Amino acid sequence: MSWVEFKNVVKKFSDVTAVNNVSFSIEKNDFFTLLGPSGCGKTTTLRLIAGLEIPDEGKILIADQDVTYKLPKERNVAMVFQNYALYPHMTVKENISYPLVVRKVQRQEIEKRVRFVADSLQIGQLLDRYPQQISGGQQQRVALARAMIQTPSVFLLDEPLSNLDAKLRLEARSFLKHLYTELGTAVVYVTHDQAEAMALSTKIAVMDNGSIRQIGSPKQIYDQPANIFVASFIGNPPMNIVPCKISNGHCLIGEQKFPLQTSWEQEYQDAYLGIRPENIQLDPAHGDLHAQVFVIEPLGVETIITLNVDDHQLKCLVFEDVPFAPGDRIWIKFKREKIHIFDKNGEKVQGRLSS
Ligand SMILES: Nc1ncnc2c1ncn2[C@@H]1O[C@H](COP(=O)(O)OP(=O)(O)OP(=O)(O)O)[C@@H](O)[C@H]1O
Ligand SMILES: [Mg+2]
Incomplete structure (x- = not known):
């Protein structure tokens, strides 16, 4: 069995079909990227995995469990949103530890895990500051740290690098790839940046208008595009x-x-x-x-x-x-x-x- 499975999932918002009969399977060691233009249904797909949306049709499985109608907190997923959504009235440290505080994890254990993720993301010196006192790139790492401090079945990252300038974005990309090797579990990543998808992923699903047009390794998607949509979405300049x-x-x-x-x-x-x-x-x-x-x-x-x-x-x-x-x-x-x-x-x- 795969680690995350989507089976013929449909999600409609009144007359918009945001996700149209989508199926895919993700293995535990996959960095799986949903790639496609604005409005094609990437965030909705991620929210369906997280349990923030319930499908109209189809099934979702995580670690062999049918979670289609389960609440977000019953799914053991960690999500970094498109806009990091840090709590402005909490310090960096409080932001990072929040998911564990909510779960009433022991204080000593929280201290230990905050120290570990903050060190590995190199934000240990920022723990007492507030989000508005750190840079965009640092905020983005805090958001990642808040996800990493948990031990979820799957990490869901929605355009976590989108607010960074070009140089920082490249640095953060390498860092994220390194981080993935340490997380030891599946990542589902959303981007509309084809270079980012190519650089990070083990598998890419190219989406268009609610449907998946092709799923494959970065090399398959680049060398053997199944259709013109995929062919012209990947590559710079494109095909x-x-x-x-x-x-x-x-x-x-x-x-x-x-x-x-x-x-x-x-x-x-x-x-x-x-x-x-x-x-x-x-x-x-x-x-x-x-x-x-x-x-x-x-x-x-x-x-x-x-x-x-x-x-x-x-x-x-x-x-x-x-x-x-x-x-x-x-x-x-x-x-x-x-x-x-x-x-x-x-x-x-x-x-x-x-x-
Ligand atoms: N809560 C909602 N109510 C109504 N329509 C929605 C809702 N959420 C998403 N949609 C619509 O569903 C479609 C897919 O949206 P989604 O946010 O999944 O796209 P996306 O691929 O993440 O786009 P972007 O790259 O711009 O973030 C869009 O047409 C959007 O307008
Ligand atoms: Mg989106």
Whole structure:
């Protein structure tokens, strides 16, 4: 049995279906991330696990127990909310120890555990301050400490890094990954930041409009996206998606065409080619398609080059010096095994091997 299970869960708020027949299972050692755009149902899913919402349909299990209709306090979960929600009238120490005080844990035991989590989160020197006397990043660590002081079956974290500036956010991200290895139990994490999801997770569920569009490891989600929604949500810049036709083992983009792998037998009138920016090679003399350099953006380690191909723009990512200038006419070549073809509904299709 899995550690947390969602079985065909539906949650409606009057006419909005926030969670639409969602199923997934999480193992005890998973860092499971719900990733998706604003309003897709991430927080609602987390609140359903916590027991702050009750589903209209379906079942929720935690550690083999059906908790679908159990109260939050009967579920043994710890949640860090989207806005940390520290108690402003309590010191840092009182904030952290609150979950144990409520459970009437012995004072000595509380002291010991506060010391331990405060040390591991490096906030030991802030214990007597009030939330408004510490920085946003410190507040966020206090909120994490308050969750960590408990020993829940599952940690639920709702965009815990969202209020931090870019640099602090990166630091907190590494820290969180380190912390996860020490927690020893499942984390369910919510974010709309694809890089954060990739960096932290063992499993990612990509959500769109109340439904899960794909579940997989970060590598599976990145390398084998099941549909255009997932393909274009992950990666920076995201995957290029270009309308095309597939015929006789060739891909037609506008007036130009190039061969797919020799085994491709499927035909599509309205399809889409997907290719990640790092899988396009540039050449002055030959390739698959003719292109014109539009813009070159050097970013330090890598350079983003925007190309015009007929009426379409493609972004490509190179890690060497760029011997081209805007306006240059060049050739582009697609790494064959990195080409994705999607049908007109945006679902991935495979070429059938000819026998
Ligand atoms: N209590 C509520 N009453 C009515 N509608 C709600 C309620 N909570 C959420 N919704 C709606 O359900 C949908 C999903 O909301 P949810 O908060 O789960 O999204 P989210 O993915 O967490 O978004 P964000 O990234 O903006 O936090 C939205 O359309 C939202 O407006
Ligand atoms: Mg949310």
